[in-house]
Amino acid sequence: MRTMTDRIRHAIAFEVIGLILIVSILSQFGFDAAHTGVMGIAFSVIATGWNYIYNVWFDKAMMKRTGTTKKAQKHRILHAVLFELGLLWITLPAMAWWLNISLWQAFLMDIGLVAFYLVYAYVFNIAYDKLFPVHSETVAAH
Numbered sequence: 001m002r003t004m005t006d007r008i009r010h011a012i013a014f015e016v017i018g019l020i021l022i023v024s025i026l027s028q029f030g031f032d033a034a035h036t037g038v039m040g041i042a043f044s045v046i047a048t049g050w051n052y053i054y055n056v057w058f059d060k061a062m063m064k065r066t067g068t069t070k071k072a073q074k075h076r077i078l079h080a081v082l083f084e085l086g087l088l089w090i091t092l093p094a095m096a097w098w099l100n101i102s103l104w105q106a107f108l109m110d111i112g113l114v115a116f117y118l119v120y121a122y123v124f125n126i127a128y129d130k131l132f133p134v135h136s137e138t139v140a141a142h
Contacts, residue, residue, distance in 0.1 A: 002134060006132060010132075018120055021116075022040055023036050039094075047091075058082070062075065084114070
């Protein structure tokens with residue numbers, strides 16, 4: 001089991017490296033790096049806040065409808081889809097305005113970001129586990 005310090009390092013490294021990569025990629029398409037960097041930082045903060053609010057709301061709704069917060073596979077799929085749709089609803093207009101692009105262009109860019117982060121999360125976590133392995137004595141202690 002990972003320690004709290006390790007989890008914090010993981011989360012910060014994930015966000016910082018992801019932001020550097022995204023800003024670098026977007027700058028290759030003519031977007032100003034400082035401008036997209038500010039947007040990336042803002043969206044990270046927004047996503048974190050939305051994550052908290054959404055999870056509280058979802059658990060309360062589940063408790064009211066089902067009497068439990070235990071999630072079956074269908075609940076997990078619904079949870080993930082509604083989270084992403086809510087985040088899209090929050091960020092899409094801001095992205096279009098901030099980058100001075102159409103809503104359609106912002107939507108396509110967002111789909112590209114989702115695809116990027118799926119691959120990035122997979123690769124990052126493999127690399128992180130190799131750089132900072134969980135020691136067997138840590139696992140046995142928990």
